[in-house]
């Protein structure tokens with residue numbers, strides 16, 4: 650029964666052009682902050698399954714007068730796609746007799762200290778599931794598919810038969826700070842991102858206050874439970890579709906894919922050659 654459901658989940662991911670990996674829930678329970686662990690959402694969770702799919706390269710390369718609008722549409726579509734994949738595979742697992750909770754690819758958000766967070770950090774989950782490592786720009790980098798992936802996930806009470814082994818893939822070559830230099834507002838420092846600064850620069854939404862008001866808003870929200878609840882509800886109701894006006898830290902990175910490498914099937918990797926992650930399926934390029 651378990652073998653059948655594992656095959657069915659992998660096949661469903663492949664049909665969506667996604668690849669996947671699994672991590673033990675206890676690994677993330679031990680390392681994620683309180684309130685943002687698998688056990689805070691599903692106490693009986695034993696496994697975290699994570700899905701990843703790269704966006705079409707062309708949406709990052711449209712002319713200046715088009716801007717990032719095509720990227721925005723793809724990014725939005727991918728949130729829906731990842732949510733759909735997580736929902737459908739959760740049903741497959743449920744049919745096999747185990748509870749499974751799809752984790753949203755974007756919204757709802759939980760406000761922490763006045764800043765938005767996902768209920769579970771998908772990039773940390775993806776790294777634990779063997780889908781890559783986090784670079785200095787804090788984004789997930791996969792040795793084969795680069796840095797332009799969108800992620801989805803689910804938690805399940807089912808013990809998954811194979812969890813990701815430790816990987817020695819090191820995404821950032823020594824001395825590389827291309828993402829930090831490329832960020833137009835200097836939001837990236839030593840592997841952390843100033844979320845509010847990035848949000849003010851890269852998110853475009855008619856209801857988003859101007860960037861200079863965001864620090865004051867953060868202070869107000871962080872000090873008020875009612876405002877925190879209001880922000881969480883507004884992000885759920887209104888922020889699902891938004892514009893994205895900056896991709897500089899992706900494009901400057903040596904792991905930003907190139908068509909030549911995609912076509913030749915060459916692995917996009919600088920530095921060490923990675924071990925192929927056994928849990929990845931659905932080879933795309």
Ligand code: B12
Nearest residue numbers: 680681754766767770771773788789799800844847848895
């Ligand atoms: C809120 C959010 C944003 C915010 C804040 C970003 C941020 N860095 O947190 C804003 C609007 C700025 C943003 C921007 C972007 N985002 Co965004 N975003 C999210 C969202 C919804 C939540 C992220 C989150 O929870 N952050 C809070 C935590 C993780 O950050 P932190 O406080 O720095 O965490 C610290 C500790 O708390 C601890 N920690 C927290 N959780 C955990 C868990 C474990 C296990 C461990 C060990 C530690 C740990 O580690 C950190 C260091 O101390 C996720 C979807 C999701 N649910 O994950 C997408 C997501 C991270 N975004 C994504 C993308 C693509 C982007 C952009 C590239 C969009 C663009 N411009 O094109 C930029 C990238 C900017 C950047 N360089 O980071 C993708 C990333 C895919 C990838 N390949 O990594 C995600 C995963 C969406 C998705 N479904 O694919 N985003």
Ligand code: SF4
Nearest residue numbers: 832847850895897898
């Ligand atoms: S998305 Fe733009 S503003 Fe945000 S960290 Fe990356 S380069 Fe900086």
Ligand code: SF4
Nearest residue numbers: 784785821825828902
């Ligand atoms: S630009 Fe360099 S330092 Fe930044 S994430 Fe990419 S490889 Fe790492």
